[in-house]
Structure formats: C-alpha cells, structure tokens
Amino acid sequence: MLRSNTTRREVLAAGGAVSASLLIGFTGTAAARQDGTLHITQQVEPAHDYDPVVLNDAYSARIANHLYDGLYEFGPELDIHPKIAVDEPEVEEDGTRYIVEIHGGIEFHNGDPLTAEDVLHSFTAPVVEETDNITEFDMIDVESSDTIDEHTVQFDLLEPYGPFDTMTLATNIVNSELRMEEEGTPPAERSYNVDNPVGSGPFVYVDHQDGEFFDMERWDDYWDEPMPELQSVRWVATEDDAARTAQIRAGDTDMGLGIPPADYDLLVEEDDVQVLNEQSISYFYIAFNCNEGPTTEPEVRNAIEYTFSASTFIEDIIGELAENAVAPMGPAVVEEWGFPADEYAEMENEFDPEQAADMLEGHDVDGWEPELIAPPDDIRISLMERVAARLGELGQFGVDVNPQVRSLSWAEFLERYTTGNESDYAMYTLGWTGGPDPDAYYWPLFHEENAGITQGHYYENPEFHEMLRNARESVDQDERFELYDEATRTLLEDKVHVPTYSIHNSVAAMPDVEDIEVHPDSGTKPRVVSDHHNTSV
16 A cells, blocks of 8 residues: 555565665664664565555555555554544545545644645545556546545545445545645656655654665654654565575564565474464465457366365465465455355365366367466466466376466566467466455456456456446445355356465564564554554564
8 A cells, every 4th residue: 555455466566686685783683773673574675655646565555654644544454443534434425425524733744734635635646647546546536526624625436436435545645735846757756755755654754775774763743642662663675585584583683574484384483583474355366368268268267276276285385374265355355244255165166187177078178288377476386387287187087288387577477467368378376465345356356447457367247347336336335245245156156266375464573572463454564553552672
C-alpha cells in the first residue's frame, strides 16, 4: 500500500539484483546500537516510492505506513477503524455517496494543517494522474466529489462499490499543496515522492540512500496517541536469503522479515532469536492460458491438476512458512469472510497421474511441449519444475508431454505473461497480495476488463464476469458473499487457476524487541506503533 490495504501486484514487489546492505552506524551486535533505535532488514530493496499516490510495492509501503496516517487504518486483523476520520462514514444515495468528517488540529510534519482538501486529493489524484493505483480508485466520480467544509469530504461513486468502506477508505493522506508544487514533473520523479515524503504519521523522514538504508525518527509533535516507544528506525534490505539469516543469527539486525523456508527450523532453534509466523493475505497460484493451445480446454486443465500435489510441494519446499491456498484469495480472507474452506479444498483434484492420462486422451497433446514460465524466484521456479516433472512422467501411461520451464527476468516475465500467446506460455505462476475483500483478488485477476493488464489467462465466461461486477457493485454483504462463493466454485471447477499456497508473514527478531505485530497484510507488517501495540527495544 501506499495505503494500508492497497491491492498491489506482488510481482512489482520483487526484482533487482542482490543488494549488499550497509548497516551504517550499527556495529554488529544488538547491544551496540543506540537505545530506542530499531534496525529492520527486509528481503527486497524497496522501489523508494514514498508518495502514497504513486507507491505500488509492499516494501516501500511498509516504510510509508509509518510516515503517513490513513483516513482509516487496519486494526490487528483485517477490519478498518477511523484514524484521521472522526467516525464511520455517512452513506447516502444508495451507496454511491460517502461523507467523512475528519479531526481538526492535525498537522503534517512541515506544520501545514491537514484538511479535507488533502483527503480529497489523496483519493482522486491516482485517477487524475493515471498512476499504477488507478484501478483502486476509478469507481470515484472525480468531477462531483468535493469538500463540504475544511473538515468534511464527500466522495461520490460512479456506481456502488461494496469494498469502499471496508478497503478503499484505508488510504494514506498526502499533503496536497506540497505534492502539487511540482505539478509539471511526472509524479514518480517529484521530490515529494522520493526525498521529501511529508505525512502526518508518527515518524518523520530523515534520510535514505538507495541500496543502503532508509532512516526515520519519531515525530515528537505527533497529533495522536500512543507516541512511539522507539526513537528511530533504520530500514535496510538484504535480498540474499543466506546472508539475511546470517545477519539475524549474528545479531546484526534487530528484526529480519521474510524468513527463508530453508532456515526456518534453524532460526526457531536459535536461543537468542524469537520467531513469529502468522497467516497472511498472500495468494500464489498457477494460471492457465485459456486463450490459445490445449489449455483452452477445461478437461486438459483438470488433467494437469491431477498430475501433482500442492500440499506435497509445500511440505517438501516451503514447510511451516506456508499453507495450502484452497481458493483464489488469501486464506486470511477466506477465514475472515467465513467461506467454506473445507468444501473448496474438496474440489482440488488429488494426485492421480493415471486419471490425468485418461483425461488427456483425445486432446491432441501427444508430443506437446508446453511453455511453463516463472519469475526469478526460487520457490516459484521449483513449483513449475515440479509440475513439469510430473507431466513428463505421464509417458508411462502413454501420453508424451515434454514441458519447457522458463525462468525469466522480472522485466521479461511482465512483458510475456499477459500476451495470451501459446508461444509465450501455457502456464505461468505468480502471487498476489490483495486486501480484506475478495474483490481485491477477483477483479484484477479474473475480470475480463483486466485481461492483458494484470492477468494472462483470458477466461471467457460472460455469466462469471457479470457475477463479479454484481458482487463489486452490491452493498449487501450477504449478497456479495453468495456471489463470491458461486464465483469461487466456478473458478475451481474450470481450473482457470490452480491455487497453490499462501506464504505466511514471518519475522525473526532479537529477544529484547518487545510487542511485535505481525499483520496479515504484507504492506502493513511490521507496523511498530498503533492504537493496540507499541514496539520497543
């Protein structure tokens, strides 16, 4: 996020070469650091976009969420509560108008007052500027939305949008006047985005150097409670798993995010390391090309799922840091909404290669060489290699399939996985970090409007797409539940995706780090201060 709960492409949150993190001013042991300073090591170098209007990667979001306050913010789970807002919104015009009152007396870090104009700008700028986050706000009628007075904002929607008050309202608020001082400069190049991120949050930006560190300090004039226990936080990135584990074991960082699966047991057994491992809203999957080639046939897609076991893959490769994804959304969302996870799990085709071979008969796949593409991530490459190996073993049942696994750079992968061309892929694997609402997954990952943009399967099913639109535009949560339940069963039956796993949000920390929150949302953890916790060292 850029906001607490942005639907962001998980693929945008990774990439780049291994960075050698410089822990400047940190001498190598937890005891040597200054009192009240926390060092956090992430697993990926942030994109260093700290303007919430532009920001679109989880690793920058974790930092920005300490610099900015949201109009609403997550509680300890996936529910949102008023922050800058005084109370719940007033909803009018059959769910197409939301009126929100904000607290008076809030100031940005530079002393400017935070007003309704700043709130309105934070929600409409992604649409006006057509940033990467536009799909999260394009239901807002920019022309008719307005401020009622200095402390009241009115959002008008083009049509009802069910998740508006459970997801969209959790947006971080920017200083609109400061942002627009460089109006002629592309948003991503403005100093407000990189070198001058001025919010109203509990920490203020100090300095950063790409590939090395990002420093923030407690803002002693913070308008809300509680005041952070920490004096400052330094963020660094170490993308090499072995190096990050070594730093944690040596005490060269206070907190390491994203525990490498191969090192989980090692860190759990370490006396001077505390390990936290919680369910997340992440969703990793295999998608089929439903546009060209044999995978356009539902029976072929069903047969392929019979050739491998997702649960066995998780046990062999990821271990306790992941769980089966039984539906095309994060398990935490399935649980939060009360969807019938057991029934979804029963719709998975259990490992049965002989059944797969029988189903492939008559589908002209003998001698087929499907392209299986993966981004440069060890787990996802291993997943595709597992699928390819099992498909190759169908030869013993008289079906000659010779899959080709391609590990691509992020740039090449992003260029190829949405084409719909059989020559580019028969299957691809990706992940998605959505939000507390199924729409955060189903709209970008399945609706036909986003084919070629955030998905590459091109699934043709008019009734299904209408179902997603109705669920998106309904403000009746019971109706939305029924629609998403039906949509889930349709996807699982037709095997548009094969849900595979959800990576838990994991943290390894020094024993003297207290009151750590591991939130289900990847862009929110680790939040070091909120109304229900306050991290200290």
